[in-house]
Every structure is written in structure tokens, then in C-alpha cells.
Amino acid sequence: VLKKKVSKTREMLGESQAIGKIKETIDRVALTDARVLVTGANGSGKELVARWLHEKSHRSDAALIEVNCAAIPSELIESELFGHEKGSFTSAVKQRIGKFELASSGTLFLDEIGDMSLSAQAKVLRALQENKITRVGGEKEIDVDVRVVAATNKDLLKEIEAGNFRMDLYHRLSVILIHVPPLIERRDDIPLLTKSFLEEICTDYGMPVKKVSEAGMEALKALPWSGNIRELRNMIERLIILSDKIITDADVKAFANPTSPTIATAEVTAHEPDFDNFKSFQEYKDFAEREYIKFKLEKNGWNVSKTADDIDIQRSHLYSKIEKFGLKRGEN
Incomplete structure (x- = not known):
């Protein structure tokens, strides 16, 4: 979905009726601060919709901050979103500014929000209701001025029925619904x-x-x-x-x-690897493990939660493997 523009946001290509409707909706909605929920399958272009909503908004001079909720372990998501104070937990050696604060005056894109833990959902709901956040381990309320765009490849209504997603948060996020059709x-x-x-x-x-x-x-x-x-x-x-x-x-x-x-x-x-290149069995095992994890992540559209279930390890364990091997979405 190409043709790089001066804005560095790729053009949304397509002449189909569905794409025309999405472009029209973006033009109508972008200039407001209405929250938008973008739905669609992996790889369909949800992120591009979020980028254009930001690009065409009055917030375009400020930051667009992206958070992949599926790629962050549940125990770290609150710190990632809201920040933390020094000493608030064992590894909190210094104060951290969260994504809500970083996105203030701009747009916060919560990708794969269907994978967010219920405790984090409750805090996001409060932030949306009051436009205030509190850092993990902190007491001071911090005002934030953020336009939130969320995306998911899940059916959130089914997730609500299953008890995995809050209905009140769904209604807060889905003021405007944009569905990106599969190819x-x-x-x-x-x-x-x-x-x-x-x-x-x-x-x-x-x-x-x-x-x-x-x-x-x-x-x-x-x-x-x-x-x-x-x-x-x-x-x-x-x-x-x-x-x-x-x-x-x-x-x-x-x-x-x-x-x-x-x-x-x-x-x-x-x-097929050249086995002569490996100096030890451990080096080959690391190579094989990296390639296997990379393949599974790509197969699951980089949904870390789904991949962890697929290969039967803890999500936090998979996240540490991604860090260890330096895996990045979209790499060759």
C-alpha cells in the first residue's frame, strides 16, 4: 500500500468500493477527536488506517505513538502504557514515561488491543474517561490529551462474551468503527x-x-x-x-x-543451512530456535500471545526470546 508521500505515510492504494469507503470515513473522522476502532485480519492494512487518521488530523504535528499490545507481556503492559516511578518494582531502577504521556497532544495507536490484560484494560478505560493517568508506583495524577485509535484482528464482541474484554472499554473505543476487508x-x-x-x-x-x-x-x-x-x-x-x-x-x-x-x-x-558454519552444537541450536520462532511469529502475524500458545511456552518467555535473537517484524 504504497507510493511514499512527503509525509512518509504510504498512500492507501485501491479503487474498490471498500477502500473508497474507508478513505471517505478517514476524511470525515480525522479532523475530530473521536476514538476509532479498526478491525481486520492480519496484514490487511489496519496500521495504515491509523497513520492516515493521524496524518489528516489537527494533531499531525505531534507524535503518533504505536503500542503492539500482543508483543508486550501482561506484567509489563501497564508500565509500558502509563510509565512507572523509580523503585515501584524490582527492575524499576529509574523513572519511565509511558506511552500515554509520550502521545500527549498527539495520537496513541493501540494495536492488537484484544490481547490486553483485563487489569490494563481497566486502567485504559479510566484514562479515556478522565483524561488522566497515574504511573505504576506513583500517586500523582497526570493530565493527558490523547486521541486513541485501537486495532484488533479479533471479534471483540465474542471476547466480551468469553470474559476476555470489557464491554465498557469496547464502547469507549468504538465511537467510529472502520473494518479493513481481507485482500x-x-x-x-x-x-x-x-x-x-x-x-x-x-x-x-x-x-x-x-x-x-x-x-x-x-x-x-x-x-x-x-x-x-x-x-x-x-x-x-x-x-x-x-x-x-x-x-x-x-x-x-x-x-x-x-x-x-x-x-x-x-x-x-x-x-538449508551450511552446517560447516556452526562452531558448536549450541550455536546451531540457537540458529534453529531463532528460525523456528521467527517462522511461527510470521505465520501468526506477529501475534505473540497466539504464537506462545502455538509453541506451548509462556508469553513472557517468548518475549525474552524475541529480545535475545533480535527478531523484528517485517525483517527478511
């Missing part, structure tokens, strides 16, 4: 998105811009796109690397479809 519901936007990704990636690689044949484009449009726009971009990059000047339907079938046995075999071959 399979806007297949007609794939040619425009593909052209933009081809231009961006080829330019980054310093090579002539490649093209996709008509049959190749039809093959792309026919794919299931479970990973949405993020998956499309990754596939286009793969096709640029592995194909000739014109990307054909045969290239798409061979390299782009993640369920294809051909590409599965090719990927395994391409990524």
Missing part, C-alpha cells in the same frame, strides 16, 4: 498494488522495474491471500528475485503460491 474481498485492487510493489522493490534493488503478464496477474488474483497485503508484498519480492523481466503465470505457480509443493521444495533447498 480476497478486493481482488480487483491486486493489479494496482502489484504495480506499486514492483516499482518500490525494484527501485530499492536498483534494477529495472519488472512487469507481470496478463496471465500472471490473473494467477495472482486467483491465490487465497490468507496473509493479505503483507503476503502480497512478500510474494512480489520473491517473484522479482526469482523471475525474468516479465513475471508469467508459470512463475506465479512455481514461486508465489505458498501451498505449492514446488515452492515448498524450493524454499527448503534455498534455506
